Amino acid sequence: MSDHDLTATSEAFEGPVRTCIGCRARDEQRNLLRIARTPVTSATEQADTPPYQPDAAGTMPGRGAWIHPSEKCVAALQKKNGLARAFKKAVPAAQLQACCEQIRAVIADSTPS
Numbered sequence: 828m829s830d831h832d833l834t835a836t837s838e839a840f841e842g843p844v845r846t847c848i849g850c851r852a853r854d855e856q857r858n859l860l861r862i863a864r865t866p867v868t869s870a871t872e873q874a875d876t877p878p879y880q881p882d883a884a885g886t887m888p889g890r891g892a893w894i895h896p897s898e899k900c901v902a903a904l905q906k907k908n909g910l911a912r913a914f915k916k917a918v919p920a921a922q923l924q925a926c927c928e929q930i931r932a933v934i935a936d937s938t939p940s
Contacts, residue, residue, distance in 0.1 A: 845893040848909035849900025860896045863887035864914050879910055879926040881933045896934045901927055
């Protein structure tokens with residue numbers, strides 16, 4: 828790929844570009860939902876806070892990954908365990924399931940009726 832190709836690709840987007848961990852397509856950050864991996868501390872363990880949570884406001888601390896707010900991408904995330912790939916850490920099935928349910932709830936809340 829030449830430098831010209833890189834410039835043309837980056838000019839197609841107006842803002843920061845991220846990769847969806849469901850479908851693996853690149854898109855503008857504003858079109859994606861952030862999933863935060865909250866730092867594990869003794870306080871979060873005691874509060875039973877799930878380590879992977881949707882972050883619609885984009886303000887939670889910790890590492891983040893991005894997903895399109897669509898059922899198709901959530902299903903792909905769940906099928907391929909995209910959280911493990913994105914965070915480079917094994918994710919137990921229960922945590923993956925809980926995160927996907929939370930993402931679906933955020934999508935449902937943001938979808939106009």
